[in-house]
Amino acid sequence: MTLPAISVRSLVKRFGTSTVLQEIDLDVPEGKVSCLIGPSGSGKSTLLRCLAFLEEASEGMITVNGEALGFFENSKGERERLPAAQIRAVRSQIGMVFQQFNLWPHMTALGNVSEALKTVHKVPKAEAEERAMVQLTKVGLANRAGHYPSQLSGGQQQRVAIARALALSPKIMLFDEPTSALDPELTGEVLNVMRELAAEGMTMVVVSHEIGFAATVGHQISFLDQGRLLFTGPPSEIFAKPRHPRLEQFLDTYLDRGASMLA
Amino acid sequence: MIFDPNVILKHLPEIISGTGVTLALWLAGMALGILIGFLVATLRRYGGRLIDLPLGLAVEVLRGTPFLIQIFLVYYGGPFIGISLDPIPCGLLGLSIYAAAYYSEIFRAGYASVPHGHVEAGECLGLTQFQIIRRILLPEMALIVLPPSVNLAVILLKESAVLSIITVPELTTTVSAIGSQEYAFLEAIFLLAIIYWVIVECAARLGRLAETRLSTFRFAAS
Numbered sequence A: 001m002t003l004p005a006i007s008v009r010s011l012v013k014r015f016g017t018s019t020v021l022q023e024i025d026l027d028v029p030e031g032k033v034s035c036l037i038g039p040s041g042s043g044k045s046t047l048l049r050c051l052a053f054l055e056e057a058s059e060g061m062i063t064v065n066g067e068a069l070g071f072f073e074n075s076k077g078e079r080e081r082l083p084a085a086q087i088r089a090v091r092s093q094i095g096m097v098f099q100q101f102n103l104w105p106h107m108t109a110l111g112n113v114s115e116a117l118k119t120v121h122k123v124p125k126a127e128a129e130e131r132a133m134v135q136l137t138k139v140g141l142a143n144r145a146g147h148y149p150s151q152l153s154g155g156q157q158q159r160v161a162i163a164r165a166l167a168l169s170p171k172i173m174l175f176d177e178p179t180s181a182l183d184p185e186l187t188g189e190v191l192n193v194m195r196e197l198a199a200e201g202m203t204m205v206v207v208s209h210e211i212g213f214a215a216t217v218g219h220q221i222s223f224l225d226q227g228r229l230l231f232t233g234p235p236s237e238i239f240a241k242p243r244h245p246r247l248e249q250f251l252d253t254y255l256d257r258g259a260s261m262l263a
Numbered sequence B: 001m002i003f004d005p006n007v008i009l010k011h012l013p014e015i016i017s018g019t020g021v022t023l024a025l026w027l028a029g030m031a032l033g034i035l036i037g038f039l040v041a042t043l044r045r046y047g048g049r050l051i052d053l054p055l056g057l058a059v060e061v062l063r064g065t066p067f068l069i070q071i072f073l074v075y076y077g078g079p080f081i082g083i084s085l086d087p088i089p090c091g092l093l094g095l096s097i098y099a100a101a102y103y104s105e106i107f108r109a110g111y112a113s114v115p116h117g118h119v120e121a122g123e124c125l126g127l128t129q130f131q132i133i134r135r136i137l138l139p140e141m142a143l144i145v146l147p148p149s150v151n152l153a154v155i156l157l158k159e160s161a162v163l164s165i166i167t168v169p170e171l172t173t174t175v176s177a178i179g180s181q182e183y184a185f186l187e188a189i190f191l192l193a194i195i196y197w198v199i200v201e202c203a204a205r206l207g208r209l210a211e212t213r214l215s216t217f218r219f220a221a222s
Helices: A044-051 A084-091 A109-119 A125-138 A154-166 A184-199 A211-217 A245-252 B006-010 B012-046 B049-064 B067-081 B087-113 B116-124 B129-166 B171-182 B185-214
Strands: A006-015 A018-028 A033-037 A059-064 A071-073 A079-081 A094-097 A172-176 A203-207 A220-225 A228-233
Touching (some): A006 A044, A018 A044, A033 A044, A033 A211, A044 A203, A059 A071, A094 A154, A109 B129, A154 A184, A154 B116, A184 A211, A220 A245, B006 B012, B006 B185, B012 B049, B012 B087, B012 B171, B012 B185, B049 B087, B087 B129, B116 B129, B129 B171, B129 B185, B171 B185
Parallel strands (some): A033 A203, A033 A220, A094 A172, A172 A203
Antiparallel strands (some): A006 A059, A071 A079, A220 A228
8 A cells, every 4th residue: 555645643623712623633545535424513524624725724734645734843843834835836736626616707617627727837828728628528518618607507517616626637636515505416417527536546535415425436434523533444344234323323314315225 | 147158168278177187186096096995905804913903993084084174184284294295196195095995995895705715716726815816806806896986986076076175276176266256156066066967977887887898797606
């Protein structure tokens, strides 16, 4: 087994006086799909946002392919912040997909996908748009390139958002409840794109309420509850009976929501 | 007293010149006000509490006191602290600062109107804060800040009449003088109202046109 794509050690996240993540240790294996599941407020989205450096961990270390993300431990053993350019360099290995898509409404689908190539990577416009089209084709939206987000369905918007992240060729893709804002019919098309990505060997970390997706596509499942990572393992182990009582209780709520095959 | 339009025709060159001064001061004051206002809003957003608090206080004072008093203070109080300005530069300075206070609030609301996730998406893709402002925040807030900006422009034009108090040779000063000189107050006041109203109407129409243009991309319900 090679180096983990992301490694989290003793991560603590506090908002003011409340601790939302306590002593999290997690290894995200390369080329695999890791799913974070757990009830609302368990801290799984916060953990993912820490991996994207959208939240700064209060304590602990995160390394991405061996490089420290945001903070490192200096020779005296103190936690020190890395310079902004270095933080950006490590972050550039990571693509992020949001629950609310967060497409820029004043740009077309093509504009959204090509924007960072043009402004950040200084790729000439024609080449940037060509590369953006490749990604839009990949998510099945080549014929929607000229549409503004408001002219696209939720599922299409989320697929554009995935293409936008993929355009920068990230090594790791993070998904924060990518289908929670979609109705069941549109959920499928987004999950299909994610399945294809997984089949190509993309390293993925997925926060999702789609237990079915986690069980069928996920290689590693982590269950969080009240800010603690209760356990991590392959789906066969996690969902095998007898289960941890807290997980059993959590899964019960899914029985009537399409995950009945796990009962 | 009869209404005599000949008075107006006789003084047409002065009226045109006064209108020119008003238009120039208004447009320049607005441009500077937008620039400074945007800078203030941006500094308040990114600069931390130490910058936000004093700037916020300055904005509140400027918005909480009459323009008439502000312009008096700058013109007649300025010399006491070594700032002696001629009426026109003084008027421009006063108008710009007054405008900046209000524009900064418009831009503050504009910044707040952009969902934070749109900024986060930019951060995740490696855009710098400056690129995020230029490529995401400014274009996205454009439609939000346009209507109050046009509204403020209209208010500024009318407030610029206050500059007559410090003898700026603008429209109100010029036309009032003609009124006194010719003993034709009604004609003068009537003409003043008409000219201001025509400029306001043009500005409002331009604003609506810009709004329609900008609305070609509608905001996604997210």
